[in-house]
Amino acid sequence: MSVVTLPLQRTQHAVDRLRAWRPAMTTDVLALWASLYFTVACNIPFWRAVLATGALTGASGARAAACLFVLVFALQAFLLCVLLHGRLAKPVLALLLVLAASAAHYMRVYGIYFDTDMVRNILHTDAREAGELLAWGLLPTVSVLAGLPLLVLARIQLQRRRPARAALSRLGWLLALALIAASSALAGFQDLSALMRNNRELRHLITPGNIVVATATIARGEGVAAHGPRRVLGLDAVVAARPEDARPRLLVLVIGETVRAQNWGLNGYARQTTPRLADSDAINFADVSACGTSTEVSLPCMFSPDGHAGYDKARLANSESLLHVLEHAGVHTLWRDNQSGCKGVCAGLAFESTRTGPTTGCGAHGCHDEVLLDGLDAAIDRWPGDQVIVLHQVGSHGPAYYRRAPERLRRYTPTCDTDDLGQCSREQVVNSYDDAVLATDDLLAEAIALLARRDDRDSALLYISDHGESLGENGLYLHGLPYAIAPDTQKKVPMVAWLSPGMAAARNVARECLQQRAGKPTSHDDLFHSVLGLLEVRTALYDGSHDVFSGCST
Known part of the structure; x- marks a missing residue:
């Protein structure tokens, strides 16, 4: 052998x-x-x-x-x-x-x-x-x-x-x-x-x-x-009487995604990630807490009257929301989505998605948020009365932060140009994330400019992010930690309000007063009641103590 x-x-x-x-x-x-x-x-x-x-x-x-x-x-x-x-x-x-x-x-x-x-x-x-x-x-x-x-x-x-x-x-x-x-x-x-x-x-x-x-x-x-009775909200809702010659009211409600307060330029971040908003007359709320650390929790929560303390997933899954209350009052609503849907918040109501309709500037990995403004003027014109239009962003959703900002807004280098954050330094991750925040700033500034050009409506814009994000602090990334142990980077979010001169005059909102209110603690719990208060929707569900405009308007 x-x-x-x-x-x-x-x-x-x-x-x-x-x-x-x-x-x-x-x-x-x-x-x-x-x-x-x-x-x-x-x-x-x-x-x-x-x-x-x-x-x-x-x-x-x-x-x-x-x-x-x-x-x-x-x-x-x-x-x-x-x-x-x-x-x-x-x-x-x-x-x-x-x-x-x-x-x-x-x-x-x-x-x-x-x-x-x-x-x-x-x-x-x-x-x-x-x-x-x-x-x-x-x-x-x-x-x-x-x-x-x-x-x-x-x-x-x-x-x-x-x-x-x-x-x-x-x-x-x-x-x-x-x-x-x-x-x-x-x-x-x-x-x-x-x-x-x-x-x-x-x-x-x-x-x-x-x-x-x-x-x-x-x-x-x-x-x-799925088999329980649907909870109906606000059947008593009505819009307070106004003079016959009063202009219709329009609120554009921008729901941000994964933008944390710590990287928001208006909050004193070392980088000015909100340069266009800083040059506008928008009012920044500096201390805002999210209801949850994920979209699945925060989105239904902020559109409900229950708040963080009363959050119940099973009940909210089969319940009407703020948008349904507005519809009961005769305020038309439209949800324009560049994300993965409204999580039941707009069930049965008008809905448009960049992922199903023809869009420009979109690729295999989705659309930049600027697409939400395409056709917005036309959408406003389709309804002659009061209306609320929700723009739901993809925002700063991770881990592919580098995909969230168009090339013209990519300012900070070096960037993390991969979905695998483990392949990047923390500096690269933060740079890509901050570029995504710049894209949100640009979207909000463009939306404000669009509303300011219209003199046929008393208009307002409210922006609030759904939750924050961890960017490597203590070895944590992304979001979704249990609320009890989640760091503030996942729970603190930015919020901005802008009112047209017509809206401020019609609601008699004192800007100085609102700026002072913006310095106090705010939360997702306040959104439901603030929208009702701003649009003067009367319902037993309304709680003035959670309306950020209540002490500054008549």
């Missing part, structure tokens, strides 16, 4: 043994092995976050770590025993492997927590936004964390058992795992109780349990809302 032949034979023998390797196990045992893998390999962000709290240090640190490990393993194994059944066990587990690997990537790179609101954002996003998050940086993590386990899973043979025996075995495992989870929790109660009580958000880092539980919660809540 030649020297070359022997190694070839050994290699072939190893390949043959690998091909013949087909371990057999029950779905219960598969669930246990999968839970162990998830707990060790896919939950590194969770373990890092726990270590950062300091709860695992000191004399009892090792015991607390062991108890927590067993608790997480047992709970996830319990969940997998519920999910994995029969022929669907392997496909379901394969999906969970990919989801867990992907979640581990986003939690590690962007500091994301997969709570119910975050998962709802993902489920409701459109293909274009989702595509921006599927950067090449995701591939290595998924390949490492999901690739090998998927190959192993493909070789496993699931043992078939009689239904009665399988059910009895599954029940036994569920009881055993519940007992193990309870025992580990009790054994480490003194250390773990304080950890989980003071850091409740940590549970949103345990994957894939976080994704499964959040998805089930969303499905249950939205199912109930």
Whole structure:
């Protein structure tokens, strides 16, 4: 036998043994092995976050770590025993492997927590936004964390058992795992109780349990809302009487996307990212809090009378909004969208989207917000009476900040010209983000100029962003953190008001008074009532204490 032949034979023998390797196990045992893998390999962000709290240090640190490990393993194994059944066990587990690997990537790179609101954002996003998050940086993590386990899973043979025996075995495992989870929790109660009580958000880092539980919660809540009675708002709404020769009133309400107060030039940011607004007579509100840290939460919240304290996703999902109240009063509304829809706020009302209609200046990755002004004059002319037109921006939506500003407004360099923020320095990320803020400034200035040219309406413009954004502070990027732990960069937003001379005179708004009011704390809770107050819509829903114009007009 030649020297070359022997190694070839050994290699072939190893390949043959690998091909013949087909371990057999029950779905219960598969669930246990999968839970162990998830707990060790896919939950590194969770373990890092726990270590950062300091709860695992000191004399009892090792015991607390062991108890927590067993608790997480047992709970996830319990969940997998519920999910994995029969022929669907392997496909379901394969999906969970990919989801867990992907979640581990986003939690590690962007500091994301997969709570119910975050998962709802993902489920409701459109293909274009989702595509921006599927950067090449995701591939290595998924390949490492999901690739090998998927190959192993493909070789496993699931043992078939009689239904009665399988059910009895599954029940036994569920009881055993519940007992193990309870025992580990009790054994480490003194250390773990304080950890989980003071850091409740940590549970949103345990994957894939976080994704499964959040998805089930969303499905249950939205199912109930879909079959519940629709909440009607403001059937008593009427517009206060005005002289017959009074001009119609027009409000352009610009809903920004992902613009944070900290990078807003009018708020004293080191860069003047709002140069055109600074040269206008618009009034800037310097201390404004968002209702949530995501569009899915903030948009319905700011258009409801309930406010942040009364926010209830299930109730808002099947409720009329501020726009419906205006329609009941005879004020025509139109939603013009350059985003992923109005999240139910404009359900059943006039709606236009740059993503479905013919537009100019748009490419494969969407349109710059300036397209929202195309045909705006014509849209105003189509309605002779009072009206509110909402312009919903794509704004500074990440991670592809570099796509949000036209070339003529790209001022700060070097920029981050990729969807994968991990490939850029923080300076590059901030530069691209600030260019996007310049684009919002340009849009608002152009909209004000358009309204100022019209002398057939008493007009006003209100701008407010839906939520802020993290740009690398403390390792956090993007938005959507649970509100309780979210930094101000995700909760503080800009707000601007502009009134035409006709509107200011008709409503007798004192500019100096409004400027003083703009220096006080404001929030999304005030939008609903401020719009009603500005347009003099009378309804029992109106609360003057949340109307920013109430103390400065008659």
